Amino acid sequence: xxxxxxYVENERWLAEIEQAADRLELGTxxxxxxxxxxxxxxxxxxxxEERDADSRRAVVAASLYAGSLIEGDQRSQSNxxxxxGVARLTIQQRWKDLLEEAGLQPPSW
Numbered sequence: 001x002x003x004x005x006x007y008v009e010n011e012r013w014l015a016e017i018e019q020a021a022d023r024l025e026l027g028t029x030x031x032x033x034x035x036x037x038x039x040x041x042x043x044x045x046x047x048x049e050e051r052d053a054d055s056r057r058a059v060v061a062a063s064l065y066a067g068s069l070i071e072g073d074q075r076s077q078s079n080x081x082x083x084x085g086v087a088r089l090t091i092q093q094r095w096k097d098l099l100e101e102a103g104l105q106p107p108s109w
Contacts, residue, residue, distance in 0.1 A: 002036075002039035002040050002042065006039050006042050007039060010038070010039065010042055010056075013038065013042075013056050013057075013059075013060055014035060014038070014039075016057070016060050016084070017031070017034050017035055017038060017060055017063065017064060018031065020060065020061075020064055020080070020083040020084045021034065021064060023083040024064070024068070024075050024079060024080065024083050026064070026067075026068055026073055026075070027071070027073045029071040029073065030064075030067045030068040030070075030071040030073040031067070032067075033066075033067035033068075033070050033071050034063040034064045034066070034067030034068070035063070035067075036067075036102075037062075037063040037066055037067055037098060037099075037102050038059060038060060038063040040101070040102040040103075041059065041063075041098060041101045041102055042056075042059070057084060057085065057086055058086055058090045058091075058094055059094065059098065060084055061080055061081060061084040061086045061090060061091050061094075062090075062091050062094040062095040062098045063098060064080050064083070064084065065077055065080045065091050065095050066095045066098055066099055068080070069095075070104075077091045077092055077095075
């Protein structure tokens with residue numbers, strides 16, 4: 001769960017989620033899920049270490065990929081990476097961990 005403060009403090013990144021979702025033509029459910037995944041994990045960052053812009057952008061990409069997968073509006077890792085401006089490997093390395101941090105069980109495949 002996230003706090004309202006997380007939403008306010010991360011407006012820039014939430015806007016990036018929306019812009020990338022527009023480029024990917026994602027539906028409302030996938031956008032909402034991506035936002036929830038991002039905000040659910042961002043509150044843990046302050047207690048561990050300050051993340052830089054590249055790390056946050058990577059989490060934006062992983063959130064979009066996982067959100068689209070969960071909601072059945074799947075896009076490829078390559079397409080999401082292009083829309084966000086990260087490497088496909090970045091998404092591949094982060095999306096399952098992101099799901100676990102959010103309290104979800106990633107698929108075993």
